[in-house]
Amino acid sequence: MSLVPPRKTHLWIWFAWMILFFAVWAWLVFGQDRWSDVVDHWGIAVAMAVGSYAAGSTPMGGGTVGFPILVLLFREPAELGRDFSFAVQAIGMTSASIFILARRQPLAWAMLKGALLGTLLGTPLGIFLVAPIVPALWIKIVFAVVWASFGLLHLWRIGEIAGHDGMTEFDERWDFRVGLAVGIGAGATVSSVTGVGIDMVLYTVLVLLCRADLKIAIPSSVIIMAFTSVVGILTKMAFTGVRPGVFENWLAAAPVVAFGAPLGAFMVDLIGRKPTLLFVAFLCVAQFIWTCWVERVSLGLGGLLLSVLAVGLCLFGFEKLRSWGAVLVGEVRARRAAASTHAPGVNRVESET
Secondary structure (H helix, E strand, O other), X not given: OOOOOOOOOOHHHHHHHHHHHHHHHHHHHHHOOOHHHHHHOHHHHHHHHHHHHHHHHOOOOOHHHHHHHXXXXXXXXXXXXXXHHHHXXXXXXXXXHHHHHHOOOOOOHHHHHHHHHHHHHHHHHHHHHOHHHOOHHHXXXXXXXXXXXXXXXXXXXXXXXXXXXXXXXXXXXXHHHHHHHHHHHHHHHHHHHHOOOHHHHHHHHHHHHOOOOHHHHHHHHHHHHHHHHHHHHHHHHHXXXXXXXXXXXXXXXXXXHHHHHHHHHHHHHHHOHHHHHHHHHHHHHHHHHHHXXXXXXXXXXXXXXXXXXXXXXXXXXXXXXXXXXXXXXXXXXXXXXXXXXXXXXXXXXXXXX
């Protein structure tokens, strides 16, 4: 029998959010006579049933499925895929975040706070200065490369990543600064260009650098992606505009992701994170192959080789980050061991117990 009392949850907050969201959605659809738009875009709603589950249960936003479905299968512009990712995640990932916070799940708060501040600065900066100069083909390739490298990382290191317990505690100020750098850097680049990605960057830093438990790293990545999506879509609505077709696709997919992402966050505790991560990792690699095949004429042999090289460079970066993490964790353990030697009374009590 456990003597530790269970965490007090506040799920009524999530239920209140859901009532509010569906009231607004029903007004938009039925009050504004938009039901035909929902019916016409049923395909993206079906796709996002899978995407939203992945969004809540893995460090990959719903746009991980929504972007390639819209761009590669439905042949929509890459810019529309990016804007849709922001819009749909602003609902699905926010719903999952409220669910996570209401359940009081453990989070890497120090690093997450820095990342939240960083993306608040970096994402608008990237939308204004970086995204406009990136061609549509590059948007597709950046998305494909980042996700393929992330998938291969998990196929190669899943045993180690899933085996972490707790999280190595560095100095909180250091954690905050790292999170700030992640937020500014990823927000201004990969997220502003593709509409997704900052969640995977923060997650990678947590599991490779800090050796964080997946139960800490994944919920933290969900929250940063939710906040980035809200910042991204609001920035685009206020200043640069949103691509035509985003709203109609959003109307069809929003009610699905509002339920699907929290469902993923809940179900993964029952079936385990490792099987889900492996499944999504295969999807990440498959979409890279799919993208290269669809764009083989535009890329040419040189472009295809450069895309594969870019995946290799990302994997090299992951391995360097992992090696750095091993050094930092070793230093922390050495300091703790040295401190324990100066507390003989503590050691004696521990040995007696």
